[in-house]
Amino acid sequence: METRTALVTGASRGIGAGIARGLLSRGVQVAAGYRSGRAGVEALGAEFRGQVLPVRFDLAAESNPVAEVVDHWGRLDSLVLNAAVWNGGRLDTLDPAEWWRVVETNLKGMAAVTRAAIPALVEGDRPSIVLVGSVVGIQGFAGDTAYGSVKAAMIGFARSLAKELARNDVRVNVLAPGFVETDMTAEIPERSRQRIASATLLGRFGTVDEIAKAAVFLSEDATFCTGTVLTADGGWSL
Numbered sequence: 001m002e003t004r005t006a007l008v009t010g011a012s013r014g015i016g017a018g019i020a021r022g023l024l025s026r027g028v029q030v031a032a033g034y035r036s037g038r039a040g041v042e043a044l045g046a047e048f049r050g051q052v053l054p055v056r057f058d059l060a061a062e063s064n065p066v067a068e069v070v071d072h073w074g075r076l077d078s079l080v081l082n083a084a085v086w087n088g089g090r091l092d093t094l095d096p097a098e099w100w101r102v103v104e105t106n107l108k109g110m111a112a113v114t115r116a117a118i119p120a121l122v123e124g125d126r127p128s129i130v131l132v133g134s135v136v137g138i139q140g141f142a143g144d145t146a147y148g149s150v151k152a153a154m155i156g157f158a159r160s161l162a163k164e165l166a167r168n169d170v171r172v173n174v175l176a177p178g179f180v181e182t183d184m185t186a187e188i189p190e191r192s193r194q195r196i197a198s199a200t201l202l203g204r205f206g207t208v209d210e211i212a213k214a215a216v217f218l219s220e221d222a223t224f225c226t227g228t229v230l231t232a233d234g235g236w237s238l
């Protein structure tokens with residue numbers, strides 16, 4: 001059997017690095033997307049020799065990392081859309097240009113990479129697309145109208161695409177994490193962290209490893225799931 005190949009965007013750190021590591025541990029070759037954090041994907045390459053292809057990818061540049069992956073490995077079986085741009089601020093205070101930057105960058109980047117990946121995926125082995133959304137796209141969060149709009153749009157995008165690609169056996173699913181310990185949440189003030197943790201049934205933030213396991217499940221094991229949204233939030237949204 002030929003080795004499965006995945007492209008994980010935003011694999012230099014945080015959840016994306018965890019997902020890449022989880023896939024690599026399952027024997028999947030990973031094209032690891034980075035924007036500025038090449039050192040992070042090189043560290044993965046040192047850990048899993050010969051199994052990691054660093055690919056530079058910026059959501060804002062509408063670049064196409066898929067061509068590089070297919071040139072190198074001749075195939076693509078799994079796409080994990082994890083990279084995201086975040087900026088918070090209430091609707092009445094966040095600069096409208098910045099609000100649109102968050103929305104446009106994320107949505108354009110997501111659609112461009114997915115569009116580029118479809119020809120390879122339809123030829124792939126047990127092909128899968130996993131979009132890393134957020135419970136904020138389902139429940140909402142004050143200060144996140146831009147980011148929340150993106151994460152909600154990902155669900156409509158994924159469900160429509162699941163219908164478009166079902167005849168090619170490409171599964172499309174969304175993972176919606178709650179609050180997770182990464183650079184993205186590192187600056188949340190302590191009082192807010194405590195409030196979030198106490199509103200979470202399990203009483204804490206999630207770990208990268210916990211979210212990565214859920215993403216690997218959707219990509220590798222959930223062969224009868226398509227168009228689903230898997231929430232991994234410790235019960236925050238209940």
Ligand SMILES: NC(=O)c1ccc[n+]([C@@H]2O[C@H](COP(=O)([O-])OP(=O)(O)OC[C@H]3O[C@@H](n4cnc5c(N)ncnc54)[C@H](OP(=O)(O)O)[C@@H]3O)[C@@H](O)[C@H]2O)c1
Pocket residue numbers: 009010011012013014015016033034035036037038057058059060081082083084085132133134135176177178179180181182183184185
């Ligand atoms: N952390 C949470 O609590 C949480 C909760 C729900 C959902 N999520 C979602 O999980 C995903 C990963 O979040 P995280 O917490 O792991 O974030 P993170 O630690 O801030 O890492 C962000 C990753 O995305 C990459 N990235 C940032 N801007 C990019 C751009 N313009 N183009 C391409 N890549 C870019 C970064 O690459 P460089 O290092 O190269 O800059 C990095 O690899 C995101 O989709 C986020 O919305 C996170």
